[in-house]
Amino acid sequence: MKLRSQRKMGEVSNIRLLKGVATCLLVILVFWQASLPTSAVEQGYVHGIAVDEEGVELRNVSVRVYTSGGALVATTSTGSDGFFGVYLEYGTYDIDLIKSGYAKKSIAIAVQSNDLDIQDIVLNRALKLSALTLSMTASQGDTISIPFTVGNIGEEAEVVEFEISEPEDWSGRILYQNLKTTKVYISPGQSLMLQLDVTVPVNVDCDDYDVSLTAIGTTESSLTFTVLVLPLSDSVIFCQFPGKSVAPGDTVQFQLKLKNPLGAEMRFKISLDSIPANWTASVKSASGEYVTAVILDSNEFVDLVVEVKSPSTAEPGKEYGISVNVESSDGNIMSSLPLNIVLNEIEKDVKITTKFPEVTVEAGELVQYPITIANLGGTDTLLLLSAEPPAEWKTAFKSGTLEVSRLYLEAGKSENLVIEATPPSTANIGTYEILVQVGSEDGVIYAMMKLKATIVGSYALSLKPSTLLTSITTGGSVTFTASITNTGSTSITGVRLGIEAPEEWESSITPTIIEKLEPLESFTFTLVVKAPEDTVAGDYLITLKGLSDQVTSDSVQVRVTATTPTSWGLIGVGIAVVVVIALVLVFMKLKRR
Template sequence: MLYADSGAYGYIVDPNGSPVRDAVVTVLDSNSGVVAMTTTGPNGFFQVALLPGTYTLRVSKAGYVDKTIQFTYGKTGYPVFLGNITLDYAVQYSLPVRNITIPILTYVSLPFTITNKGPRSEDIGIRTNTNCSLTVEFLQGTTIVSKASLNPGDTLSLQMRLWAPYQKTASCTVNIYLDTTVPRTIIMQVNILNTTLGTISAQTKSITAQPGATVSLPVKVTNTLSKIFTADLALGLPQGWTASLQDQNGNAVSTIQLDPQQSIQLLLKVYVPKDAEQASYPVQVKITGRDPYFTETLAFQVNIVAGTPNVALSLNAPHVDAYAGATAKFPFTLGNTGTADCLASFNLSGLPNGYKWQITDSQGNVVSQVYVKAGSTASLTLAVTIPPEVEPTTIPLTLSASCGSSMDKAQLSLGVMGTYKLSFVTQSFYLETVPGSTQTFQIQVQNTGYSSLTNLNLAFTSVPSGFTVNVDPVNVLVLTPGDTATFTVTITTTGDINTGDYYLTFVVKADQLPQTSRDLHVFVKPQQSMVYVALVAVLLVVGALYLVYRRFGRR
């Protein structure tokens, strides 16, 4: 007989320790036969009446993983308390980070996986809400996922992508809701950090100028974001001042569009009023993004003084030699010994047509103007490109630097050392010979360039079998411009060489020039004695035929 207080009892709870109501509790005997079944109440309690023995208890409910335990009920007459039996959720997730810091205007992706560990299929909805303007998306590849259906054992791998908009530094709470048989809520903390984007920058943020001057300040705008942006540019100026932002062509710029990591170089031109008093004046360039929204300000300080600049040129080597086709470089120093900052420009006079020149700074950048603060210097280089086909000469030059009413000049000279060129005087490369003989052939070359050639030599690189070739001289140490070198080639053939056309390849080279290749055409003709023998043989045959004809031909 079974009594109400006999058997086993306990509580079914979830992983949080909360009671699980309406869970099905089934008790099986050692033969897997069902001996008792019940459901849990509101507080997760269950109780089953049993005879003494060993049993298997199985607990199941939709949305949870089935749980099986074994226990023994003895003959003590007291029920067995099985304690709290925890059912795991069928739908389980993995999110490695619950607290993260994201700079503004930045994408961050985190792996997010959902697994169905239960015995039944689960339909899952994914939604979120936040207490700030943070954007949260779940992606599978490039597809946004908001719901899925998972069979037992299936896993869904997603990327949780967060986008932090432009805003003040703030802490946001993100609630992730998994709408399943047993709804789940995941709470994540996202700290949005307002940092300097660096979209607008300048190497010089302070400049000294005089009343009525035009101040030019380079400004660089860079898209440091991970997406394309369109932005507006605005200027903040003192009362009565005017200014403009210009591109490299001098066009006014107020709106720009840049791809990620793309940059544009602009020039801020500030026109100082003539009646501006001596003081420091703030000038601002403000950039405001449209999509995405952001804003940054670059502040300049324009110091108005009554001083004047005084430029001075200094060269260590006013004369430079260079070959035609090369670039001659004149390093020089530009100093400003005045009391006002200076944006100096340059001019080079005396340069013939076809020559080109430019100024480069210490980093190798080509510059048309150089900003030099009062009392400072700049290291620069004048580079003059010489055309390739010019005669040796010396060219006097004048380099001038000017800044407002201040100007300085430096006298230079450029020594052009000419070009290297070698031409063949010999026009026909043909020779006739006979087997077993020796012939000579002269090859003449001339230095038609404007500089001496050294270590000039002629060598045969391909000689057919049956030929022996010697060259005299082997090497000409120096061949001055306009001079001619003669190489005597001695060619010997073997007695058994076949008659016909042969080609012997030779090269001419010097230290200053790449090698030049030519072919010497040699025709080996039969010896004269062999021709006579053949002629006699022919005459004898003809005579014999004539005698035969006289004797037998009339019969």
């Protein structure tokens, strides 16, 4: 009975223990559930692959993720396969992909699912080569110039080197602003215009050839140019207008171009043939020198002029011809160019005009008259320019900085020149005329015009020393003055005194210069002249001249008499007395004997 009661009490204890454990587990479960959020945060996995323009995967690309408000929320980088991935909460983002040598790539995304595949993202190289022409033609021996652009669209500056890949025996170079270069510096966002020069050999076969240009910086960019080589033309001399019409007795000029199409320096002989009787013809350079031969570098041009003059007795209405012959020194190139001249009775109509026929100027100052010479006739004409200025005036016809005396003017064309006239600084106030004439070499005047210049001020200096005769002791000095007067009607600047003294004499002038002298104003300079101690007694001349920035006075000479010091004279007298006494004593001694 007692044993049964004990067993019953044990079962009750076990039941109570199980209830306590269950209660504890229930409490823990309640608290754990209470600690959980009411709903989990939703995220998506964003991934993609960074590639270049050819689809090659890019490694080590920096990937930065920003919220739409600009806050950085994630960073990563691509692996060797160009892949990147990042977990992002649902929302909108901006992703920047950055790699040195490439332009920054920015994309906008919206994360709305647990997986977002952006797929391939293309990054453009920072360096970009571009050209308008990728194919061209050239003759054997030609040098072709190909303009191209290199740009930097990246975020960093680039130092770019160029490599040229050309066929064998071809040569190429890069020019920037006409200077040869192999390397350039390009700032972010900057573009440079350059030029690729390619020289085609003379002995190359006629075919298509590829020339490759590569720009090398952090990355590379290339262009390939295709050149179709054509046979070398037999003609090396060209004239745009090989036929012209002139009046009998006139001179006609043909503008020629001579080209060396070869790949090396060459000498060309030039001659004229089939010149009609009593006609004269010559070949000249653009500067007017007579030419019989020309040396040209590879692909170099030279401008030449063939000048032909028909006699005034030549029959009008006929066509005449001459031939220009060119031969290379090696004999491989021979070319001939025919020139035709038709003689017609054509009336000359030449006009000369200016906008400013009258000007005002100060004496000694340069004056310029812009003029226009027009050939309104129907034939090209060689004009002789002349001007008749007043006495001591200087005149010149100028085209830019070039002084001209003859002008070859084509029919219907005009030429702007400048007549420069300089009156003497001593010209008097008044109005002066300059006669301008345009005519032929035979003395026929086609047009004339009068130009006027009014002198409103003149320059003149006079010089007057305080004495024209003075004396000086050898080894000593003498002081005198000289006055300079502005006798003109205009202010004079930089007034000074010039002096020419005997050799080894010393001189000083006080003051050395004055800034300005008004008309009729004078100024006195003080001169100190010193003679050397070994100066031989006698008369010497000192030449004085008034100087200024505008005019010079006439020279004035001052006579200076140099004498020895008195002490030396007494010494001389003493020596003479001693010599006389010595002679007397000798004479008395001889007399006693």
